[in-house]
Amino acid sequence: MIDFRYHLASIVSIFLALTVGIVLGTSLLQGPALRTTQDLTAQLAATKEELRTQVVALERLQAENDAYIASTTPERVAEVLAGERVLLMEAPDANPAEREAIQKALRHAGADYAGRATLTNAYVDQQRLDELDLLVNRLMPDGMAVDPAATTYDKAAMLLGSALMTNDPARVRTRNKETLTVLDEFGRAGLLSIDGEPGRRATLAVMIAPEDPFQGADTEAQAGALVSLAAGLDAAGRGSVLAGGATSTTPGGLIAALRGKNETVKHVTAVDTADTPLGRITVVHALREQLSGRAGQYGTGTGASSFPLMTSRSTPSPRR
Structure with missing residues (x-):
């Protein structure tokens, strides 16, 4: 053993x-x-x-x-936007330097700068959605056709679009009868502030995206609120362009939200390089393209089809 x-x-x-x-x-x-x-x-x-x-x-x-x-x-x-009145719509937390650079490019293009309307975070605050709904329903003018399926933000977009935009060249730089009341009430509610004379209606609009993507549980609703507004400005005028930087194409970014909307993306142009000189030139030419009834997705981010865009200053065809 x-x-x-x-x-x-x-x-x-x-x-x-x-x-x-x-x-x-x-x-x-x-x-x-x-x-x-x-x-x-x-x-x-x-x-x-x-x-x-x-x-x-x-x-x-x-x-x-x-x-x-x-x-x-x-x-x-030069002269790409001569004769066109352009409004800047500034999203909450947009980069002021980006806005100023786009504003400068618009003036180089010969645009009649209407001023800007700046949204506050209260506009996209989901805790204040009921308050916004009450305000919009109270201010909605008689006779304005509203889709029964329209959300609060869809209706707010229609209301602001009507107050700030026109597709009738004869009514450029004029106010409709509700304009001053709408802008005043939105201002009193802390939803928006104005600089210049955006109430004297414009034909084209540029919405400047937030510098950083939305985050948290309300991300989709917040981004969707601004996409609805871009669509409302487009529908009430002769075109709108959503301008942002690379971060706006990431999850929670405004351009990413737009490019995920199959119908809206057919009408509203987005430029995701608007924080660069070439991107700002593209914004100007994209506005000109909008006058011809076309929309595009420009830049380098997901969903962009080409870069850059150049158009001639030919006489545009009716947009709608």
Whole structure:
């Protein structure tokens, strides 16, 4: 019979053999393994430095390209929007620098700048939806046809579109009889503020997307509220363009929400590079395209079909 001492001796022998093997293996392989690791580390460091140099060079080239395009913007958009009155609709938390740059491009294009209407976060606050519904129903003029399936935001979009936009050239720079009341009441409710004379109606509108995507449980409803408004401005006037940066094409972004609306996307144009000089030129030409009854999705984000857009200043056909 094999006794306990035999088992113990066997176990000790096994561990001794393992220890000797580990010591021998480490001693024999330490040099080659260490050299391989050092060589790989040096190679990765060199690759990282090379890539960093390339990134710096590309950023410098992009900055030079942007500077050149910005300097030539006046001639690239000259007279493209001559005779057209354009409203800026600023979404909550839009980037002021982006808005100012778009406003400047519109003026270079010869547009009659109507001013801007700036929405507050209260407009998309789902806790205030009932309050908005009561306000809209109270202000809705007699005779305005409303789809029974229209949401509160659809009706608000119709109301604001009627107050701010017209598709009749003879009524440009005029107010309808409800305009002042609507803008005043929306202002009193803390939903919107105005700068300039947006109440003297425009033919075209640019909505500037929020700088950051919406987040949280109400994301879809908040983005949908602004998409509805862009569609309402488009329907009441001769066209609208939604302008944003790359973040607006990510989940919760306003352009991403627009491009997910199969019907609205047929009428409202979106430019997802409006935070660049070339993108702002595209916004101007997209407005001109809207006058011809066409819409497009421009930029580099998901759902964009082409980039950039250039149109001639030909006489547009009736939009609707």
